[in-house]
Amino acid sequence: xxxxxxxxxxxxxxxxxxxxxxxxxxxxxxxxxxxxxxxxxxxxxxxxxxxxxxxxxxxxxxxxxxxxxxxxxxxxxxxxxxxxxxxxxxxxxxxxxxxxxxxxxxxxxxxxxxxxxxxxxxxxxxxxxxxxxxxxxxxxxxxxxxxxxxxxxxxxxxxxxxxxxxxxxxxxxxxxxxxxxxxxxxxxxxxxxxxxxxxxxxxxxxxxxxxxxxxxxxxxxxxxxxxxxxxxxxxxxxxxxxxxxxxxxxxxxxxxxxxxxxxxxxxxxxxxxxxxxxxxxxxxxxxxxxxxxxxxxxxxxxxxxxxxxxxxxxxxxxxxxxxxxxxxxxxxxxxxxxxxxxxxxx
Amino acid sequence: xxxxxxxxxxxxxxxxxxxxxxxxxxxxxxxxxxxxxxxxxxxxxxxxxxxxxxxxxxxxxxxxxxxxxxxxxxxxxxxxxxxxxxxxxxxxxxxxxxxxxxxxxxxxxxxxxxxxxxxxxxxxxxxxxxxxxxxxxxxxxxxxxxxxxxxxxxxxxxxxxxxxxxxxxxxxxxxxxxxxxxxxxxxxxxxxxxxxxxxxxxxxxxxxxxxxxxxxxxxxxxxxxxxxxxxxxxxxxxxxxxxxxxxxxxxxxxxxxxxxxxxxxxxxxxxxxxxxxxxxxxxxxxxxxxxxxx
Numbered sequence: 001x002x003x004x005x006x007x008x009x010x011x012x013x014x015x016x017x018x019x020x021x022x023x024x025x026x027x028x029x030x031x032x033x034x035x036x037x038x039x040x041x042x043x044x045x046x047x048x049x050x051x052x053x054x055x056x057x058x059x060x061x062x063x064x065x066x067x068x069x070x071x072x073x074x075x076x077x078x079x080x081x082x083x084x085x086x087x088x089x090x091x092x093x094x095x096x097x098x099x100x101x102x103x104x105x106x107x108x109x110x111x112x113x114x115x116x117x118x119x120x121x122x123x124x125x126x127x128x129x130x131x132x133x134x135x136x137x138x139x140x141x142x143x144x145x146x147x148x149x150x151x152x153x154x155x156x157x158x159x160x161x162x163x164x165x166x167x168x169x170x171x172x173x174x175x176x177x178x179x180x181x182x183x184x185x186x187x188x189x190x191x192x193x194x195x196x197x198x199x200x201x202x203x204x205x206x207x208x209x210x211x212x213x214x215x216x217x218x219x220x221x222x223x224x225x226x227x228x229x230x231x232x233x234x235x236x237x238x239x240x241x242x243x244x245x246x247x248x249x250x251x252x253x254x255x256x257x258x259x260x261x262x263x264x265x266x267x268x269x270x271x272x273x274x275x276x277x278x279x280x281x282x283x284x285x286x287x288x289x290x291x292x293x294x295x296x297x298x299x300x301x302x303x304x305x306x307x308x309x310x311x312x313x314x315x316x317x318x319x320x321x322x323x324x325x326x327x328x329x330x331x332x333x334x335x336x337x338x339x340x341x342x343x344x345x346x
Numbered sequence: 347x348x349x350x351x352x353x354x355x356x357x358x359x360x361x362x363x364x365x366x367x368x369x370x371x372x373x374x375x376x377x378x379x380x381x382x383x384x385x386x387x388x389x390x391x392x393x394x395x396x397x398x399x400x401x402x403x404x405x406x407x408x409x410x411x412x413x414x415x416x417x418x419x420x421x422x423x424x425x426x427x428x429x430x431x432x433x434x435x436x437x438x439x440x441x442x443x444x445x446x447x448x449x450x451x452x453x454x455x456x457x458x459x460x461x462x463x464x465x466x467x468x469x470x471x472x473x474x475x476x477x478x479x480x481x482x483x484x485x486x487x488x489x490x491x492x493x494x495x496x497x498x499x500x501x502x503x504x505x506x507x508x509x510x511x512x513x514x515x516x517x518x519x520x521x522x523x524x525x526x527x528x529x530x531x532x533x534x535x536x537x538x539x540x541x542x543x544x545x546x547x548x549x550x551x552x553x554x555x556x557x558x559x560x561x562x563x564x565x566x567x568x569x570x571x572x573x574x575x576x577x578x579x580x581x582x583x584x585x586x587x588x589x590x591x592x593x594x595x596x597x598x599x600x601x602x603x604x605x606x607x608x609x610x611x612x613x614x615x616x617x618x619x620x621x622x623x624x625x626x627x628x629x630x631x632x633x634x635x636x637x638x639x640x
Contacts, residue, residue, distance in 0.1 A: 051532055072538050084533035088551040098537035101547070153537055 001062055001156040001189050002027045003048060008057030010043055017043045018213045020057070025157075025191060030183050032200035033193045035210035036236070041193045042161055044210070048191060049159050050074045061156055077150030077188070079160040083142045085134040091145050092117040092130035098153035120148040123182065140171040147179075151186065160192035164199065176203050197237055201225065209233050231343045234274040241317040243290070243310060244345065245273045252342070255311045260288025260336055270345035275337035277305065278320040282327050282335050291334040292317070299323065308333055395613050398606035410604035411611070418584045419592035419608070425500070426575075426588060427568040430507040434564050435557070438515025443549075445516075446523030447531070460516050463509055471509050472577025475502055498580030503588065506574035511567045518560035522553050558626065566619050570612055 003025040010018040018040045025031055033041040046052045048059060050071035058067045066074050086094050093100075096113040108116065121127050124144035134142055143163065150158060163179065164172040180203055183190050194200050200207045201221040209216045209224060209232075217229045228234040235242070246253045250264040252273060261273075283289045292308030295316060299305075303320045306327075310317060319335055327333050368376070400407055410416060444450075445457055463471065477483050479496040489496060496502045530552060534544035550557075572590040579586040587595065589608055596605035 049536060051536070071532075071535050072540065075538070076536060078533070078536040080529055080533055082529065084529040086530060086533070086548055086551075097534070097539070097547070101534075101537065101539040101543045149533075149537065 003157055003189065004060040006058045006060065008047060008054045008059065010047060010052060011055045016213055021215055023208060023215060025189060027189055028187050030190045030203065030205045032204035032207045033191065033210060034197060034200040034207050036195060039210040040213040041210050045159050045161055045191060045193050049076050049078050075153065075156050077153060077155030077158045079146045079150050079163055081162040081165055083146040085142055085146060087134050090130060091132050094145055095120055095149045095152050097149065116152060120152055124148045139167050140175060143167065143175060155188065158188040158190040162194060163192055179203065209236065231272060231274065234341065239277050240274055241277050241319065243273045243315055243317055245271050247271050247342065254290065258288050259290050261340065263342055266342045267344060271342045272345055273340055273342055275340040277318045279338045280319045280335045281338050286334040289334045289336045291332060294331055294333060306333060392613055395606055395609050398602060399610035402603045406603050407607050410607035415584045416592060416608055419587045419589050422587065423569050423589040426504050426507050427565055429504050430511060430568050431561060431565050433508055434511055434515050435561060437512060438519060438560060441516045442519035442523050445520050447528055460513050463512050468510050468571065468573030469577055472506050472574035475506055475578050497578055498582065498586060502578040503575050503586065506578045507568050507571055510571050510574050511564045514564035514567060515557065515560035518556045519553055522556040526552055559623065562619050562623055566616060569615055
């Protein structure tokens with residue numbers, strides 16, 4: 001099912017949580033809402049689910065306006081952050097709940113509900129645990145039961161709120177791969193919320209980066225990482241270094257020295273230069289480059305991170321060098337970013 | 347964001363470190379003080395009640411209990427409890443639901459109001475009803491004109507009992523429901539349940555043990571209430587005397603054996619309540635821990 005969020009604004013007691021957000025989700029897509037806490041990602045998810053009503057704007061399921069529909073009518077599968085499993089019900093009863101509460105002819109027989117529950121348990125690889133209670137399951141198992149329960153109602157859209165938030169790193173990675181497999185097998189349109197960029201970039205077809213109630217950028221993992229469209233996205237996704245610079249005569253300047261980057265398109269004046277610490281080229285002859293004194297040097301796994309002080313203002317930036325690179329021993333290092341981007345100074 | 351599993355399996359009382367464990371003599375003193383206190387102030391009176399009740403033999407005991415006035419008192423007490431406890435269950439659940447699950451203006455006021463019966467002397471609550479429904483009261487003339495009798499009759503006793511026992515169910519449920527939050531209900535709704543189904547299949551089972559404790563306490567108090575009922579009942583023998591009032595009358599008539607015989611029934615009720623509670627905890631301990639835990 002296609003989902004279209006059109007100019008949605010949401011206020012809580014006059015405090016805006018979302019400003020004019022629009023988003024098109026394609027049918028069968030696995031999409032991640034990524035952002036720091038307070039960015040409005042969970043609010044957006046709850047709005048799509050119908051757990052909240054938008055202050056303004058509309059939400060379409062396919063061609064149909066779902067904004068005024070209740071959560072029951074929207075037929076969404078929602079997996080809650082802490083799973084919200086019914087603790088007095090067995091695993092099988094939890095999964096069958098959505099079918100049991102149906103009315104009239106749409107309600108399957110008790111036998112059919114049991115059959116569906118054990119089928120879904122097979123799908124989430126928990127066969128044989130029908131009779132257990134949620135308290136007798138591990139965190140990862142509860143997560144899977146919650147997903148099976150949400151899928152039992154054959155939802156139009158599957159919505160997951162921080163699905164791996166309460167799990168430890170090891171289980172997280174396993175479940176991530178597993179969720180991708182399930183998605184590919186069932187083809188549900190799926191939206192999940194996360195604050196973990198690794199999770200979003202690895203798992204999702206497209207990532208929606210959010211900040212302060214706005215969507216900053218929507219794109220594939222490659223697009224988001226390689227061509228961030230705002231200082232926020234540059235800083236939030238992956239490692240980044242930034243320096244205050246000036247644009248004049250189509251050149252980028254630090255203080256009174258051009259650094260060998262031509263910026264004919266950029267507007268004149270103050271700007272901020274962003275680049276990835278690992279995406280730099282070391283130069284010997286500083287004929288237009290960024291040069292700085294080594295302030296600190298740290299070994300991080302397979303690389304060495306060097307902190308440089310640049311110019312009279314002693315601006316600090318980080319770059320990454322191969323561990324055995326001779327430049328790491330020097331007290332002065334000159335480099336030029338290979339890939340970089342300028343944003344006008346705010 | 348701790349793993350909930352770790353939380354629910356961690357034993358609560360065995361996790362004390364050596365640093366906060368008292369020394370042996372201190373432990374002994376504390377335990378002796380506690381047991382002595384409970385023994386003198388709780389257990390001893392209970393023993394005296396039963397001792398006095400059977401002081402003149404089993405025959406006198408059964409005779410006291412089969413006396414028509416006594417039987418009428420027992421009957422009235424059961425009737426009052428049978429009316430007021432279910433009503434307070436409904437009121438208590440509604441109030442707890444409203445306070446725990448919604449945000450609205452005047453919530454703090456409502457919470458305070460629920461505690462009012464605990465902070466007001468029962469005699470005062472009885473007097474309030476006299477002022478309201480009495481012959482000289484606010485509604486007295488109107489009630490008389492329409493032939494409705496509230497004061498010195500069963501309706502007045504029921505009203506006073508409801509007032510006094512109102513907090514028990516609500517107070518037991520509010521913290522429980524607040525702690526559990528809306529998550530389970532939201533999950534139920536998202537799975538297609540309507541409000542009533544969410545309440546019946548999810549909310550109620552989640553609070554059933556708390557509710558049961560509340561009902562037990564509410565019932566014990568409804569049967570044992572003296573002050574408020576005493577003011578509104580009028581002490582008409584065989585008609586408006588509940589068991590506690592009957593005990594007092596018998597005692598004032600120097601009929602100690604009969605007074606204690608009836609009192610032993612009330613004390614028995616308290617014991618039954620306790621035993622019931624303990625049995626439930628033993629039988630469903632794991633399930634209670636599961637619904638109250640994580």
